[in-house]
Amino acid sequence: MHHGRRTLAATLAALGASSLLTGCLGLGSDPDAGTNGVGKLPAATIEQKAKAAAAGATAVRLAGTVVSGGHSYRLDMRLRGNGGVGEVSTKGDTFQLLRVGDDLYLKAGADFYGADDSDKNSKAAAEKLNGKYVKVPSTDPSYQQFSGFTDKKTLLADLFVLDGEVKAGDHRKVGGTRTIALDGTKGGSLDVSLKGSPYPLRYERAGGGGTLTLSDWGQDFTLAAPAKSEVVDYGKTVGK
Known part of the structure; x- marks a missing residue:
């Protein structure tokens, strides 16, 4: 019985430590907490909002690689x-x-x-x-x-060319900004900002067609x- 009590005590202590870790480190917390909320939306809606944000921006900086014409x-x-x-x-x-x-x-x-x-x-x-x-x-x-x-x-129209069905993917970061990924089931991925306007921040073309990062949205020149x-x-x- 003494051994059993020690086991129960150890179990309770372990559970307490687990709860403490969860609270302190944010394990298991809502990944969309404190964001613009688009990460909770269906993939098609996220894509639509990202398109609208990109089209409405006065300017953007685009950098990376593109494969065109071989x-x-x-x-x-x-x-x-x-x-x-x-x-x-x-x-x-x-x-x-x-x-x-x-x-x-x-x-x-x-x-x-x-x-x-x-x-x-x-x-x-x-x-x-x-x-x-x-x-x-x-x-x-x-x-x-x-x-x-x-x-x-x-160029922005090309960002939304994802092969296959578009699905919401992982929560990630691009340059320190939290994003939600939109993935094509047959290739291609687009990271959409979870901060402020849902701008596209990174695009990976299917089949090794290049990777582009997008920044300075709305910063006219x-x-x-x-x-x-x-x-x-x-x-x-x-x-x-």
Whole structure:
């Protein structure tokens, strides 16, 4: 009996310790406590609210990798309704993009344009473009692809491409902000903020298509075309 009493005492002590740990460490607590509450909603509703928040924001910063047309691009772009500005890297080349309205500008070093030291004409043409903004004609094949990197509406629409049925996943964190994951049953994941507006904060494309983080939601910025002295006309300069 004495042994039994000790066992009961030990059990009660253990239960007390467990309760203490639960209270102090928050084990078993509501993961949505103190949040905006979207984590408790059905996946379709969370997705709808995230879309609305993203569409309603005046601006956003988007950074990470995108695989497009068989090529991998690293982006760091600031986007708003009428255009965007930022840096793109691919295959060891880095260039800047700036779009204001329908006007797209690209700025890069001479190496980007394939300067050939053995070809005087090629080298001279590349040097004319070195460090200058090149206005890309809308008829150029690269216009459509590169302008897409500066288009807030287009890039944000891609965030909501999750393969298969969309389900609510784990509670996580992105940059210290608590999130709820939306997972496609066949691939892709989107982290939605549980603080303030339910903005998308991270997107992982299915099939290794890249990962993007989104920040600075609603933090507007000035977007203006470069001075004429900083621009060369692509159509009249390249190849000369």
